[in-house]
Every structure is written in C-alpha cells, then in structure tokens.
Amino acid sequence: MKKKLLTLLLGTSLVMGLAACGGGDDDTSKDKDNGGTDTTETASAGDAQKIYDQKCSSCHGGDLKGGMGPDLTKVGSRYSKDEILDILKNGKSGGMPANVVTGDDADKVADWLAAKK
Template identity: 80%
Template sequence: MKKKLSALLLGTSLVMGLAACGGGDKDESKNTDNGGTTKTTETADAQKIYDQKCSSCHGGDMKGAMGPNLTKVGSKYSKDEILDILKNGKSGGMPAGLVTGDDAETMASWLAAKK
C-alpha cells in the first residue's frame, strides 16, 4: 500500500511540476478607461502569469505548497532580488527561467509589492 501511495504522490508531483513549466502563450490583458485609451492591467497580467507558472508549487493562494509562502515575499526580498530569483532560480527547488522577459519584470514588481 505504501508503494502505491508513494508512486501516486511522485506521479502527482511530476505532473504538477511539468504543468508549472507549461504555458508560454502571451495573452495581453487590456482594458479601456473612460478616455478611450488602452492600458495594460499589470496586476491582472501578473496574476495570470502566477496562475500559469507558479501556483502549482506556491499554491493558488500563494501560501505555499511544494514551494514557499509568497504572501509577504516583498518584505523579504526587493524587486531586483525577486527578478534575480526568477531569472536564475534558487537552490532548493526554484528552477531558473520559469518566467522570463517582460513577464519576469511584471512578476517581480507584483511580488515585491506583497508585504
């Protein structure tokens, strides 16, 4: 019984890990203000990126699962430190390059505001 449970947990972890690496479709979330101009809603973009790339390890509520709690990560790390972690990973399980380019900048700003 323990072998079956272990195999199930390992398989589930593998699937969740691979799901975190998926995505990559860039869907620009835009809204229009009363003046008729279009602006990117950075918070909505960051939440969408988080849901696609990060939630499988850090939990849908950011309170941690396999990865650490991120609800107050901005009080521990600066935007630049968070960006460095997103780009280069961190020993202990955070893979490098999971979020890149403009998405990494958006995520770093959003996470740095979590205090």
C-alpha cells in the same frame, strides 16, 4: 518486466513534475478564441496575477501560501523587486527552477510580488 514498469513510472513522474513547475512548453502566441491564429498580444501590468496563476501557483499555491514551494504572501518584505527577478532568472537551490517566468512577464510578476509585504 518489473524493471521496465518501474522505469516507465519514474519517467512519467519526472515529466509530470517538470510540467507542473513550468518545465512545459506553453505556446502563448496562439489565441484560442481567435481560431488559433497568432496574435501580438502582450500582458499588461494587471496580468501579473494571471501570469502567476499560470506559471507559479502549481508550486506556491493559488493563494500564495505555499505548497511544494514556499509561502509568498509577504515575499516583498524579504526580497526587493531586483532580488525576486534574480530568483526568477537563476532559480534558487532547493527546488526553484530558473526561467519559469521570463522577459516582461518576469518583470511584472517581480513587481507584483515585491508589493506583497
């Protein structure tokens, strides 16, 4: 009985942890304000903060000052946009998972973060 309870608790913790760091399957193709119908809306350059808030802030903090993940307030002084894109694509040892942000969204976030100096 204790073994089953422990397994259940560990499994739940793992799933919750993955969801918090972008492991969840977000369906952003649905516009909730439009009755749940599909839209072709894409993020503009001004949406990098919004993408960060949705995908990154749970680990790096809403203020970029870190949490589980490192402080990103001056990440642009350490990494170029291309290096940040590489980290977003491939992850980084020590806890940063790969592909948390992808495609055009990754490009926008990398550009936005590279400006943080």
